[in-house]
Each structure stands twice: as structure tokens, then as C-alpha cells.
């Protein structure tokens with residue numbers, strides 16, 4: 001593997017690389033080697049002030065004509081230029097992503113295609129927005145006519161996690177810019193490198209200064225002041241339920257809207273009529289892809305009791321065969337989890353499950369061949385009860401827990417036995433059964449005969465404590481638009497509610 005140099009960057013504020021006011025930095029750690037491979041700037045509330053000011057200025061510059069009130073077609077040109085640069089720099093970005101967060105290089109490369117695709121998609125929607133302006137309202141009185149304007153919400157704060165460092169940011173950056181908002185992106189301190197490169201791309205394509213600002217830094221020092229800032233009009237967040245709740249609390253004080261995409265403990269239901277090998281592979285992909293660190297991971301397997309023995313036997317064999325290695329090794333399918341903290345957290349889940357009486361069928365330990373790095377062998381855990389932590393709590397690591405069921409009703413009941421409601425999967429050759437289960441699952445996303453494939457065109461988001469609001473698709477654009485009704489009185493007659501004063 002050729003040596004990868006991580007560029008040294010500063011905060012990106014008002015179109016300029018800007019040293020943090022307090023000159024703080026944070027180390028960049030490669031989770032595969034535990035080495036420090038560079039430093040990112042660490043913003044604090046002083047930098048948040050500057051970024052909010054820059055974003056506000058960009059929103060209102062030239063009375064908004066340069067950005068917020070420009071036609072969608074103008075903004076689309078920038079989005080397409082960014083997409084082209086991402087594609088041009090794809091392999092460099094994928095390398096940086098993999099070295100920073102530990103995901104297999106093949107996955108990182110795939111993510112970069114999705115990043116470019118997301119900018120392209122929202123460029124189309126930005127263009128489409130112009131035609132949708134002034135959509136007429138059908139009113140019950142012919143003395144009135146009305147229409148609807150869709151306007152950018154304003155300055156938005158985008159706070160993102162480390163599992164898809166660039167893609168989760170772009171799910172927010174692309175539609176917010178398409179809508180005409182200006183944005184301040186605060187990526188996760190555990191993996192910020194590619195978001196700083198996105199800033200560089202915006203600089204290269206000449207995005208108007210302040211339209212996108214990137215503040216790296218800690219959640220408490222940079223994220224919290226952004227969430228509570230009175231001049232930030234909306235916060236859009238992906239991450240843990242605890243942090244989402246704290247962001248919502250501070251936003252509530254200012255009646256600031258939020259969209260939250262939070263944790264999950266999603267079920268995958270496997271009926272007894274499936275092709276077993278095919279279902280085994282989707283079950284693995286559902287939980288072990290992205291090193292198990294996806295909010296939508298289908299990490300609770302419900303398998304029909306009639307096929308459970310054969311299914312689990314195959315699942316364990318396939319799982320033991322997963323190639324665990326440095327993300328840059330050819331064919332790697334599982335890299336390290338993102339950080340030491342996450343590594344310890346995952347191992348604690350395993351030991352708690354054991355202590356609570358569950359059985360670890362395989363994995364859940366450091367692979368023998370990897371002495372360094374935050375590697376955990378993918379684990380499968382059976383003999384689980386519904387009160388156990390491993391059944392109830394999001395792990396965000398490659399751990400799958402298993403229960404069996406005998407009837408469809410029982411499967412649905414177990415699937416919905418969660419405080420979360422992000423996703424769910426159902427695997428069966430009986431498509432009517434899949435339909436019934438899809439309707440019955442308490443979740444924002446349902447996969448039928450697969451798990452995890454995610455398309456930019458389809459809405460993404462959850463119910464219950466997995467949050468609310470939808471990203472992606474046309475819903476993703478609506479997230480950043482405010483709806484204004486304009487109602488006009490068109491009668492020649494006076495309104496006639498009050499008596500005119502009598503003429504003297």
C-alpha cells in the first residue's frame with residue numbers, strides 16, 4: 001500500500017482556511033494501526049460565532065440574489081461541479097475515508113460514488129424547484145387566489161457521525177445547498193478528514209464564500225454551541241439518541257426546528273421458506289457491513305424455529321469466513337471499529353451478554369492474527385431474552401443477537417419490541433407475507449428479501465426513538481425548505497365586514 005498523506009487543513013469559514021481562535025487541535029487516529037496520522041483543527045464557540053456570521057452573510061449577500069434567492073439552476077451548477085470534483089478525486093477521498101474510520105477500502109470507494117450521486121441528484125431537484133414555485137392553491141372562495149412559495153429555511157447547522165464520514169455529511173449538505181440554505185457542517189471528531197476535503201472542493205469550484213462552512217472539533221465544544229446558537233435556523237443531526245435528545249433540548253429553548261436520525265436496533269425476520277444461503281448472506285450484510293456501524297443495522301435476527309439450527313450453523317460458518325484485515329488489504333470485508341472507545345464499548349456488550357446468560361456462538365473477540373488496531377471478530381449471540389442489554393441497546397459494532405419464533409404474529413411482536421424504529425427486514429418467498437410484515441413493522445425503512453441497500457431517491461429516517469424527519473429523496477429537500485402561502489384578495493367589491501362610517 002502506498003503511503004497516504006493526510007492533508008493538514010484548517011477550519012473552513014467564509015471560504016477561507018481559518019485557524020481556530022484558540023488554536024486547538026485534535027489527533028487523527030488510524031483505527032487499523034492505532035497511530036496518530038495527523039491533526040484536525042478543533043473549533044470552539046468563538047469559531048462557531050465566526051462561521052454563523054459568514055453563513056448569514058452568504059445568505060443575504062446582494063439581497064440574497066447570489067444564493068438563497070438565486071434560481072435553483074444557478075445552485076445546481078455548483079452542486080454538479082462539486083460532484084465532478086468528488087469523482088475526479090474519488091480514489092484519494094476513498095483512501096482518506098478508509099484510513100480515518102477503518103471501513104474496507106471497497107466500501108469507502110462505493111461511498112464516494114454515492115457522494116457524487118447525491119450531489120447530482122440534488123442538482124436535479126434544485127433545478128426542479130424553480131418550476132414548483134407559486135404552485136396555485138385551490139381555494140373555496142372565488143374572491144381569493146393563493147399560491148405557495150418554497151423558501152430556504154436559512155442558516156442550518158449539520159452535525160454528523162463517523163460511520164459514513166462524508167456520505168452522512170453530504171446527505172445534508174447537498175439538499176441544504178440545493179434549497180438555497182447556507183450551512184455549517186460539524187463532522188465527528190473521530191473522522192473529519194474527508195469533510196475537510198469537501199471544503200477544499202467547494203473552494204476549488206468557487207462556491208460563494210460562507211455558503212458551506214466546515215468546523216471540525218468536539219461535540220461539546222463545537223457541536224453544542226452550534227445547536228444552541230440563536231442565528232442558526234435549523235439543526236439536522238445524525239448520531240446517538242442521547243446526543244440527539246440533548247440537541248433537541250437546546251434547540252427547543254429557541255423553538256428551533258430539528259431533524260434527527262438517531263439510533264436503532266433493527267430486526268431481520270427470516271421465515272422458513274427462504275433459500276438459506278441467500279438469506280444467510282443478507283443477514284450478514286445487514287449487520288456486519290460498515291464494520292457493523294450503521295444506524296440501520298439489522299442487529300436482531302428473528303429466525304423461524306423450523307430452520308433455526310441449519311440457518312445458524314451456516315451463518316456461523318459464513319461469518320467465520322469473513323475476511324478481517326487492514327481496510328486496504330485486497331478483499332477486506334471487515335476492518336476495525338472506529339476508535340478505542342468504540343472497541344471497548346463493543347467488548348463490554350459481549351461480556352455483559354455473557355454475564356446475563358447469553359451464548360456467544362462465535363466472534364466477539366480480537367482476531368488472533370491482528371495484534372494492533374481496534375478489531376473485533378463479528379459475533380453471533382443466542383440464548384437471548386428480551387430484557388437483555390444486547391437485545392435492547394444499539395451496539396454499533398459487528399454483533400448480531402438471535403431469537404427464534406414460530407408464528408408470524410410472534411415475529412412481528414418481537415420485531416416491534418424496541419424503543420427504536422429505524423429499519424426492519426423481512427425475508428420470505430411468500431410476498432403477501434412480506435407485505436403484511438412490511439405494514440406491521442414499526443419502522444421508517446423496510447427491506448424485503450435484503451437488508452441495507454440504500455438509494456438516494458428513497459426517504460430515510462425513523463420512528464419512535466430513532467428520531468423524526470426524512471433525509472434523501474424529495475423529502476430530503478423539504479427538510480431545508482420553509483413553506484409560505486401567499487393569499488390575494490381579487491374581488492372588485494369591498495370586503496364589507498364593517499359598516500362604512502355614515503357620510504355627513
Ligand SMILES: NC(=O)C1=CN([C@@H]2O[C@H](COP(=O)(O)OP(=O)(O)OC[C@H]3O[C@@H](n4cnc5c(N)ncnc54)[C@H](O)[C@@H]3O)[C@@H](O)[C@H]2O)C=CC1
Nearest residue numbers: 160161187188218219220223224239240243262263295396
Ligand atoms: N445512529 C447513528 O447513526 C450513530 C450512533 N452512534 C452511537 O453513539 C455512540 C457514541 O458515539 P459518538 O460518536 O459519541 O456519537 P454522538 O452521537 O455523540 O456523535 C455524533 C455527532 O454529534 C456530535 N456531538 C456530540 N455531543 C454533542 C452535543 N452535546 N451537542 C452537539 N453535538 C454533539 C459529535 O461531535 C458528532 O459530530 C456510538 O457508540 C453509537 O452507539 C454514533 C454515531 C452514529
Ligand SMILES: NCCCC(=O)O
Nearest residue numbers: 163164294295296454
Ligand atoms: N447506507 C447508509 C446508512 C447510513 C446511516 O448509518 O445512517
Ligand code: NA
Nearest residue numbers: 029100190191
Ligand atoms: Na480516525
